[in-house]
Amino acid sequence: MTTRQARPVVLLRPVPGTSPIHELWAGTKLIVVLAFSALLAFYPDWVPLALVTILIGIAIRMARIPRGVVPSVPIWLWLLLLVGCVTATLGGGEPFVHLGSVEIALGGLMKFVRVTVVAVVLLALGMLVSWTTNVADVAPAVAKLGRPFKALRFPVDDWAVALALSLRAFPMLLEEFRLLYAARRLRPRPVLTSRRARRRRWAIEMVDLMAAGITVALRRADEMGDAITARGGTGLISAAPSGPRRADWVVMTISFVVIAVSVVLQATVLAGI
Structure with missing residues (x-):
């Protein structure tokens, strides 16, 4: 019997490939994320959730996201959700379900x-x-969206x-x-008989791992600084031309229409039910 290998989280x-979602301006995606987050923060009800979920599902379909990039859900998370469901049920409240008596x-x-x-x-x-977003497109989008704040002398x-960095x-x-952790697991483990020796060994290994991680981070930072200097400095990172196009205005219009419909339904129709 073969066990299915867990898929790691792959972000950033x-x-x-390409798709209409890939080609959208990074600022449009940031605006939509902020708007939907604000909607669900103020109206975390089923109607806004359903409308936002449908819109996200359509976007995922248009972006042609393969199933292989979706990370596996660990067993401990399912157990944590189960414990949360049980403890939340003890809180009571409407609706009520009658099972006999x-x-x-x-x-x-x-x-x-x-x-x-x-x-x-x-x-x-x-x-x-x-x-669906290239990391290099985020900094110019943030610089363009934050341009009104430059009048207030915000950096x-x-x-x-x-x-961006x-x-x-x-x-x-x-x-x-991940490489450091894998290398640590390949090291031969000493045979320790006492619990105090095992705790001391674990503390020493954690200190060594943190020191190696800081060294790697400093080395990477030095290499990145040399690469940025060779390409003209940090000013070019946020100075790249970027801006919304026709497709971006269409996406933002659809998103704000969904938000407006959700707010109206939640504030008028569903509030009277």
């Missing part, structure tokens, strides 16, 4: 499920943006450069830490 790396209150369970669905939808939206360009460095450092 666009899926190969037993009355079960599902109000807490429904609230827990709704919060979980909100988290999953926002996570799917963030993953979609990560899988928008510096913020955009710092964000963080997004570039995160996948590299994650891969380096």
Whole structure:
């Protein structure tokens, strides 16, 4: 019997290929993510959730996201959700379900499920943006969106450069830490008889791993600094031309129409039910 290998989380790396979602301006995706996050923060109900989920599903279909990039859900997370469902059910509240002479209150369970669905939808939206956006396009988009704040003397360009460098460095450092952890597991383990010796050995290994991680991070930072200097400095990172096109305005219009419909339905029709 062969066990299925767990798929790791792959973020900040666009899926190969092209699609209408890939070709959208990075600023459009950031605006849509911010708008949907604000909608679900103020109206985390089933109607806004359903409309946003449908829109995200259509976008995933248009982006041609393969199933192989979706990470596997670990067993401990399923167990944690099960424990959350059980404890939330104990909270009681409407609606009530009658099983013979037993009355079960599902109000807490429904609230827990709704919060979980909100988290999953926002996570799917963030993953979609990560899988369809080039990291190099984020800094110019942030610089363009933050241009009105320059009148208040906010260092928008510096913020955009710092964000771009963080997004570039995160996948590299994650891969380096994976290699360090794999190398640590390949080291022969000494035979330790006492619990105190095992704790001491574990502390020493953690210190060694952290020191190696800091060394790798500094080396990567030095290499990235040399590469940026050779290409003209950090000013070119946020100065690349970028802006919305016709497709971006269509996407933003559709997104804000969905948000407006959700708010109207939630505030008028569903509020009277």
